Amino acid sequence: MQVTVTVNGTTGSHDVETRMLLVHYLREVRGLTGTNVGCDTTSCGACTVLLNGESVKSCTMLAAQADGEEITTIEGMAAPDGTLHPIQEAFREHHGLQCGFCTPGMVMAIASFLKEHPDPTEAEVREGLEGNLCRCTGYHNIVQAALAVARAGELVS
Amino acid sequence: MSATMTEDTPAKGVVGTRMLRREDPALLSGEARYVHDLVVPGALHMAVVRSPYAHARVTSVDVSGALGMPGVAAAFSGADLAGEWGSAMPCAWPVTADMQSPPHFPVALNEACYVGDAVAVVLAGSQAEAQDAAGAVAVVYEELPAAVDLEDAASDRVLAHSDLSSNRAYTWELTPDADAVTRAFDAAAVTVKERYVQQRLIPAAMEPRGVCVVPQPFGGEYLVYSATQIPHILRTMLGITAGVPEERIRVVAPSVGGGFGSKLDVYAEELLCLVLSRRLRKPVRWSEERSEAAQATIHGRGQVQEIELAADTDGRVQAVRVRLLADMGAYMQLVTPGVPLLGAFLYHGVYDVAAYSFTCTGVFTNKTPTDAYRGAGRPEATYAIERAMDALARKVGTDPAEVRRRNFIGADKFPYASAAGLLFDSGNYEGALDAALELVDYEGLREEQARRRGQGASKLLGVGLSSYVEMCGLAPSRVLASLNYVAGGWEAATVRMLPTGKVQVVTGATPHGQGHVTSWSMIIADKLGVSPEDVEVLHSDTAVSPLGLDTYGSRSLAVGGTAIALAADRLIDKARLLAAHRLEVAPEDLELSSGQFSVRGSPSSAMALGALAFEAFTAHDLPQGMEPNLEASATYDPTNFTFPFGTHVAVVEVDAETGKVDLVRYSAVDDCGNQINPLIVDGQVHGGIVQGVAQALFEEAVYDDDGNLLTTTFTDYLVPAASEVPSFSLGRTVTPSPSNPLGVKGIGEAGTIASTPAVVNAVVDALSHLGVVDIAMPVTPERVWRSIGAAAPGTGGGR
Ligand code: FES
Numbered sequence: 024m025q026v027t028v029t030v031n032g033t034t035g036s037h038d039v040e041t042r043m044l045l046v047h048y049l050r051e052v053r054g055l056t057g058t059n060v061g062c063d064t065t066s067c068g069a070c071t072v073l074l075n076g077e078s079v080k081s082c083t084m085l086a087a088q089a090d091g092e093e094i095t096t097i098e099g100m101a102a103p104d105g106t107l108h109p110i111q112e113a114f115r116e117h118h119g120l121q122c123g124f125c126t127p128g129m130v131m132a133i134a135s136f137l138k139e140h141p142d143p144t145e146a147e148v149r150e151g152l153e154g155n156l157c158r159c160t161g162y163h164n165i166v167q168a169a170l171a172v173a174r175a176g177e178l179v180s
Numbered sequence: 181m182s183a184t185m186t187e188d189t190p191a192k193g194v195v196g197t198r199m200l201r202r203e204d205p206a207l208l209s210g211e212a213r214y215v216h217d218l219v220v221p222g223a224l225h226m227a228v229v230r231s232p233y234a235h236a237r238v239t240s241v242d243v244s245g246a247l248g249m250p251g252v253a254a255a256f257s258g259a260d261l262a263g264e265w266g267s268a269m270p271c272a273w274p275v276t277a278d279m280q281s282p283p284h285f286p287v288a289l290n291e292a293c294y295v296g297d298a299v300a301v302v303l304a305g306s307q308a309e310a311q312d313a314a315g316a317v318a319v320v321y322e323e324l325p326a327a328v329d330l331e332d333a334a335s336d337r338v339l340a341h342s343d344l345s346s347n348r349a350y351t352w353e354l355t356p357d358a359d360a361v362t363r364a365f366d367a368a369a370v371t372v373k374e375r376y377v378q379q380r381l382i383p384a385a386m387e388p389r390g391v392c393v394v395p396q397p398f399g400g401e402y403l404v405y406s407a408t409q410i411p412h413i414l415r416t417m418l419g420i421t422a423g424v425p426e427e428r429i430r431v432v433a434p435s436v437g438g439g440f441g442s443k444l445d446v447y448a449e450e451l452l453c454l455v456l457s458r459r460l461r462k463p464v465r466w467s468e469e470r471s472e473a474a475q476a477t478i479h480g481r482g483q484v485q486e487i488e489l490a491a492d493t494d495g496r497v498q499a500v501r502v503r504l505l506a507d508m509g510a511y512m513q514l515v516t517p518g519v520p521l522l523g524a525f526l527y528h529g530v531y532d533v534a535a536y537s538f539t540c541t542g543v544f545t546n547k548t549p550t551d552a553y554r555g556a557g558r559p560e561a562t563y564a565i566e567r568a569m570d571a572l573a574r575k576v577g578t579d580p581a582e583v584r585r586r587n588f589i590g591a592d593k594f595p596y597a598s599a600a601g602l603l604f605d606s607g608n609y610e611g612a613l614d615a616a617l618e619l620v621d622y623e624g625l626r627e628e629q630a631r632r633r634g635q636g637a638s639k640l641l642g643v644g645l646s647s648y649v650e651m652c653g654l655a656p657s658r659v660l661a662s663l664n665y666v667a668g669g670w671e672a673a674t675v676r677m678l679p680t681g682k683v684q685v686v687t688g689a690t691p692h693g694q695g696h697v698t699s700w701s702m703i704i705a706d707k708l709g710v711s712p713e714d715v716e717v718l719h720s721d722t723a724v725s726p727l728g729l730d731t732y733g734s735r736s737l738a739v740g741g742t743a744i745a746l747a748a749d750r751l752i753d754k755a756r757l758l759a760a761h762r763l764e765v766a767p768e769d770l771e772l773s774s775g776q777f778s779v780r781g782s783p784s785s786a787m788a789l790g791a792l793a794f795e796a797f798t799a800h801d802l803p804q805g806m807e808p809n810l811e812a813s814a815t816y817d818p819t820n821f822t823f824p825f826g827t828h829v830a831v832v833e834v835d836a837e838t839g840k841v842d843l844v845r846y847s848a849v850d851d852c853g854n855q856i857n858p859l860i861v862d863g864q865v866h867g868g869i870v871q872g873v874a875q876a877l878f879e880e881a882v883y884d885d886d887g888n889l890l891t892t893t894f895t896d897y898l899v900p901a902a903s904e905v906p907s908f909s910l911g912r913t914v915t916p917s918p919s920n921p922l923g924v925k926g927i928g929e930a931g932t933i934a935s936t937p938a939v940v941n942a943v944v945d946a947l948s949h950l951g952v953v954d955i956a957m958p959v960t961p962e963r964v965w966r967s968i969g970a971a972a973p974g975t976g977g978g979r
């Protein structure tokens with residue numbers, strides 16, 4: 024079937040199998056491999072992207088369901104000149120990543136979370152990231168990064 | 181970082197500073213490429229047909245059904261591939277001369293020995309097609325009884341392999357003075373005897389494994405991409421096992437999404453992709469799925485421990501005696517049998533103990549093979565001694581901190597020759613304990629605990645200590661030889677200055693999240709007076725970095741970092757000769773500062789290393805006999821292990837009504853010697869702590885009686901999320917290691933080693949007034965609730 028999806032501001036139309044998951048569409052059809060796959064039970068959050076600005080696990084929906092919608096992936100977060108998005112910058116500043124595999128999903132989840140909770144407590148950040156697993160960082164610095172972005176209030180959505 | 185009271189290494193240059201990681205931009209922007217991200221036109225995708233039985237005779241395998249499926253290019257049984265192997269799969273650590281190790285082939289020939297053992301493979305144009313067709317392979321099994329429980333397997337009631345006469349693989353003993361141990365136990369006023377179970381754990385690196393083998397044109401090499409920690413070891417072992425000349429294999433580990441030991445192995449799928457690409461002359465790739473990973477990637481831990489302490493009435497420990505059963509799983513993987521040995525010397529922990537005895541029996545079961553998992557042997561040892569020290573404290577009626585203090589190896593005793601035969605390099609255990617107690621306000625916590633108990637509060641407070649030492653920086657090759665390990669423990673490095681004054685560093689260490697690029701460029705920046713940004717670190721590709729022994733055992737900095745520092749020193753030696761020649765002075769008259777050689781006493785006469793690199797490159801005017809270019813290599817083989825140490829304190833709230841445990845605070849004071857980058861050290865400690873907390877509270881690979889793994893997904897296997905752990909307050913003491921010129925010790929595993937006993941001690945501490953002395957891991961609400969009921973019927977909880 025034909026789907027038309029705007030990904031990181033670029034609209035594309037492609038013929039895809041009806042059973043194709045959004046994550047496979049992004050990775051294989053759109054060539055955006057920054058979105059990772061870490062599980063097969065929608066548990067890890069490595070595949071998190073933004074659907075019309077809200078986080079969604081891209082392994083839980085079909086490409087067909089994104090027809091006509093806007094998707095943002097990790098590749099769409101930095102400015103065109105390569106300047107990192109404030110959340111990406113905060114991850115670097117606070118050493119919120121080690122192997123980096125969970126990172127794209129974490130960044131997208133935080134982007135969505137902070138839009139809804141611009142001034143969260145630490146506990147709220149931790150609850151908000153419940154769907155994203157990281158095996159490397161112990162979460163401490165990820166949480167610090169999210170709180171720092173909120174404190175700076177520089178998030179432009 | 182308000183929570184960090186870090187005593188940084190005094191820094192002249194960048195070493196010791198919290199420099200931000202150079203790796204991050206590529207990882208943060210989605211540009212980094214993991215194996216699964218590589219686009220390889222024409223590649224066949226492999227799916228593996230796995231045994232659904234823990235133990236079964238494979239009577240027949242018929243792949244014809246799969247061959248007719250859409251997109252399928254080929255399918256093979258174990259018998260079809262039998263001719264491909266140069267040898268069985270490798271085990272590099274036959275710990276005893278008589279160790280049993282049943283032959284292990286990538287696809288089982290006629291007996292499947294665990295759920296997940298491969299019985300056939302299918303190759304197709306896409307992963308989905310390969311997986312669909314895998315379901316059409318017809319396998320006839322004759323189910324055999326399975327050896328599942330470790331202690332039951334040790335009884336040989338059921339054999340895990342039909343061609344073995346016993347499940348016992350080996351018994352390894354370390355008892356330097358048996359009489360001394362007997363005497364100490366005979367004379368002991370107080371003895372403690374504890375039994376602990378180290379449950380099986382699933383490493384669960386967030387990136388599952390992946391392999392892609394691309395045969396190169398013109399009869400050339402095989403380019404093997406693998407999500408591995410060990411490209412160098414893998415190349416050698418692939419060569420031997422697949423019968424491919426080693427020099428024709430190039431292994432590349434691209435971005436690797438965590439390992440924790442689970443990618444420190446030579447796996448069936450790596451071998452299969454290689455031999456199938458040889459057989460079919462096409463690229464062959466395989467991407468592991470998460471539920472497949474639970475069975476096909478090694479597990480960690482899996483021990484039953486018995487530890488005894490002989491002490492006097494004050495709780496001073498005279499002797500430690502340990503007996504282990506260690507679950508090998510169905511086969512010996514790369515270092516499976518050696519994992520308990522990595523802890524064998526450390527069951528007396530940080531305590532000055534005169535007599536020591538350790539015995540371990542490795543046992544086969546019909547379960548996924550075990551192997552090194554973060555800490556490998558040392559978390560198990562630390563758990564046993566630190567739990568037993570709390571038991572001792574209860575027995576002699578002393579505070580856990582005090583009983584530790586009474587037994588510490590004194591700071592004045594280093595280097596300390598242990599009863600187990602190690603030479604501990606340096607330490608100040610009491611200093612770390614003091615700092616940790618201060619960081620948590622230990623006295624205040626004890627008062628709060630008493631207050632809550634007095635008020636009959638439902639949320640009980642528990643404080644758990646864990647003082648640890650580990651041996652890392654694996655390893656002195658001679659020591660490895662004495663332990664029957666078949667390889668060495670050195671690391672190789674090359675440093676070269678390019679004509680423009682930029683620097684290339686080639687390292688045999690293989691990062692997968694640890695930040696080697698950042699740390700290595702910091703070391704070189706200070707050595708050569710360049711900016712870290714001007715240092716390119718080349719790694720993880722055997723064509724670029726042909727010599728190396730890779731990353732595990734917290735060895736990268738202590739061994740690999742030392743190698744690059746030594747190579748840089750050699751480069752400087754050569755540059756000094758060249759500078760002396762050009763400045764027409766004696767080499768001894770030159771001093772190097774910030775990358776510039778100047779003549780002592782006449783600083784205007786100077787030459788920068790960058791300029792010397794250009795001179796060495798043009799080679800127009802070199803001293804007689806000097807070869808062009810500024811480049812030097814070093815291979816460093818340490819003379820001793822390093823011994824990081826520290827004290828961690830866990831604070832838990834236990835709900836006496838529901839059994840729910842909340843880890844509310846956690847403080848860690850670690851001493852890893854000199855620090856190159858404290859930011860990275862913090863990160864390693866944080867992540868390590870959570871992995872150890874996970875063992876204490878959440879994770880267990882659960883098998884049913886038939887040997888089926890019940891925890892194959894993240895909905896059953898509970899890797900903790902951010903909401904289940906607190907933030908951490910970290911402190912550090914700095915006791916440089918005399919084992920290497922950088923004075924560093926290693927920090928990759930410390931958090932995991934220390935945290936598990938700290939948390940379980942805290943839970944038991946919360947309930948100790950009710951008579952609870954032990955709770956099995958993972959300490960689930962149900963187990964807590966039941967143990968309250970069992971210890972003190974009528975006080976709430978179950979029975
Ligand atoms: S891949 Fe794990 S939640 Fe989507």
Ligand code: FES
Nearest residue numbers: 121125157158159
């Ligand atoms: S940084 Fe490795 S999984 Fe999060």
